[in-house]
Amino acid sequence: MNYSRQRESIKEYLMSTKEHPTADIIYQNVKMEYPKISLGTVYRNLTLLVEVGEVKKISTGDGTEHYDADTSAHSHYYCRCCHRLMDLEVTPSVDQILAASSAGIGTVESANLLFTGVCKDCIREQNK
Amino acid sequence: MNYSRQRESIKEYLMSTKEHPTADIIYQNVKMEYPKISLGTVYRNLTLLVEVGEVKKISTGDGTEHYDADTSAHSHYYCRCCHRLMDLEVTPSVDQILAASSAGIGTVESANLLFTGVCKDCIREQNK
DNA sequence: TTTAAAAATAGTAATTATTACTATTTTGCT
């Protein structure tokens, strides 16, 4: 992977915000510095950065993906009303998280935990 | 909400499978019973069923949504290789889940917990 | 059991997010 100003700018913007922006929002912001940047470049670099582990992709089910340069272990709270995605600095038991967050940030209508990895079947396939 | 055979069939199919199918897979299956059903009908009813709480929508970030008629509190494991979404009957501490699932199902590359609800700001707005 | 309004449907068109393609430019190396 070679250096690119555009990719740096994307990373910089992502690190400067706590908003968990979508590709399009990132595009609009990076365009201020690089008016000729194309949306495809934003998507390609986001995919790259996620692959390399420098950025996390967060799926809320609202129709578009959100991105976060904070790769530390933390959870998120999504408001289905204003569509904001917020940080939650928690890792303890789900019950505790539920109690804590329902007291703090808003109502909790669902708490979903999703693990991603490569399953045993696929590992077996790969070792053939 | 009025009764509809198509909606019943969608629910029936969803309850019969552990596969967490996408709208399109559901469409293909319900089409066996109702060959004239349209994809729009599937989408509309899935949205309705999710709103009413009879079905859960699960976002893996793989480009399409998955649906689950099992609304009990459980987590999921997504394999980024074969794109299968599997059930995990867990609710204890995230650390325990991590340990348990990494031993069992496959590698765990990420564990993401997402809460959804209505945030305090929105509740405040609504009470005006 | 007819009937009329409300809700749902099939089929199609439109929209939106994302990916693919290509000719040109930038980067890293020697």
Next chain:
DNA sequence: AGCAAAATAGTAATAATTACTATTTTTAAA
């Protein structure tokens, strides 16, 4: 400087989802 690999802008294509409309189904009341 000069060359290959990687990246880009711009555009076209794809895939998932939503919107629209004329017709059919459902529901409940006459």
